[in-house]
Amino acid sequence: MIEVKNVHFAYGERPILTDVSFKVDSDESVVVMGPSGSGKSTILRLILGLECPQQGEIIIDGQNICAMKERQKQEIRKKIGMVFQDGALFDSLSVWENVGFYLLEHTDMPLDEIGERAVEMLGFVGLDAEEIVDKLPEQLSGGMQRRVAIGRTLLSTDPRVMLYDEPTTGLDPQSTENVLGLIKKLNVEKQISTIVVTHQIADAISIASRFIVIVEGSVAFDGSLDELRDSTDKKVREFLNPFRESFNEVTERKFI
C-alpha cells in the first residue's frame, strides 16, 4: 500500500505540491489528473524515492521511503515499476538490451538467456520481437517505445505497483489503445496496482476506478467517476470544462 501523507514539495523557491495526501491500496487503479505543471509527475518521483518532500511522508508498505538508506530504497523500488514520460529508453542500447537491462546489470545470467527472456517479454507487450529486437529506440515509433519501456520494467523486477507518467501523450489513437490495453491487462491479469498520471480524460476514464485531480499543487478532488462528474468544486470544473466533449463521449451521463 502507498500513502502520500501531508506532502509539501518545492523545487528551490518554487512550490510544487502543498499538503497533498492520498492512499492507494493493493490492486487499485488510480489516475492522477491535472493541468500541466500542477505537480502530477512529481508525485510519481516522490513515490519512487527519486525526490524527497520538504514536509510530509511517502509511506510504502508501512515504511517512509525518504527515511531509508539508498540500499533499502532499492529494495522498495523492486516492488514498484515506473514507466517514465516518453519511455526513457537508454538510447545507446538496442531494444533487447533495454528490455534485459536489469538482468544485464544485476545478474550473471548468460546473454543468450537474457535475449530469450527479452524476446518473450516483447511478445507479452504485443510487439513483433524479431523485427525490433536489434533496433535502437530512436528507430521505433512512440507507441512501441512506451511498450518496450513497460516490458523493461516488467522484466526488471516483479512489481506490485506500476507508475505510468503520461503513458499516451503524443501517441496516435491506435498506439494509445494498445498502451491502455496493456496497462489494463497488467492491472487485471497480474493484479498490479496502477497509478497513472495523465491529462487525457478519455484515457483516464478507460483505465481507472478512482480519480485524483491535482490543481495548483493541491488535491482538488479524490473519488469515483460519478463523484467527479457531479463535483461542484470550482477548480475541478475549471479543469474538466475544456474536456467536456471527451468526457461526454466516454460516459453515459452527461457532464454539464
Next chain:
Amino acid sequence: MFIFSVKLIVATFRRPFYFAETKEQMYHIGVGSLYLVVLTGIFAGQGFALAFSNELADFGAKDYLGRIMTISIVRELGPVLAALMIAARVSAGITAEIGAMKSSNQLSALIAFGIDPIQKLGVPRLLALLFMVPALTIICDIIAIFGGWIIAAFIAHISTTLYWAAVKERLIFGNLFIGILKPIIFSFVIAFISVYKGFSAEGGTKGVGKATTESVVLSSIIILVVNFFITKVIFSLIKGYL
C-alpha cells in the same frame, strides 16, 4: 560542485566496476582526440621553433633551440595545449550526453533500476580521462618537439645532432615530473566540470546547450589558472631538479 566531485571520487572505489564502459570511453577520448592533439602539437611546435630560432639567432644562440623547445613544451605548452584541445572536444561531449540523458529521464530510469548514475556514467569518464590525457600529452610533446626539429633542420639550419642532444639534455626528472603531473590534474578538472555540468543541466534542450558551453569555457579557464599555480608551486618545491 565540490560535493559532487567528492562523490565522484568515492564512487571510483566502490563496486561494481564498469570496465567495458571505461574501455569504451578510453577509446572514444583517446583515439577520438588523437588527430586534434597531433595537429596541435606539430603546428604549435613549428610555430614556437620558428619564433625562437629567429630570436636566438640575434644572440648567436641558435644551438639552444632544442633546450628551449624541450623546457617550454614538456613543462608548459604540451600539457596546456593538449588539455585545452581535449577539454574543447571531450567536455562538450560528456556534458551534452549526460545532460540529454537527464532531460529524457534516463538518469532517473537508471536509479529506478538500481544503478548509481555517477558510478555508471561519471567514473568511467574520469578514469578514461586519467589515462588518456597524460598519454595524449606525451604524444603532443613528442610531435611538437619533432615539429621543432623540422624547423631547426630545414629553416634555421641547426645541426640535427645538436638539436636532439639539447632535447635529451633537458629531459630530466623535474621537467618530466611536471609534464606528467599537469595532465593528471587537468584530467580531474575536465572530468569534474564536464560530468557535474551534465548532471546539473536543467531546462531541456536549451539548458543542455547552456551547460555544454559553460562546461567548455569553465574547463578551459580552470586549466589555465591551475597550470599557473602548479608551475608556481612545483617550481619552488623541486627547483633543484629543473
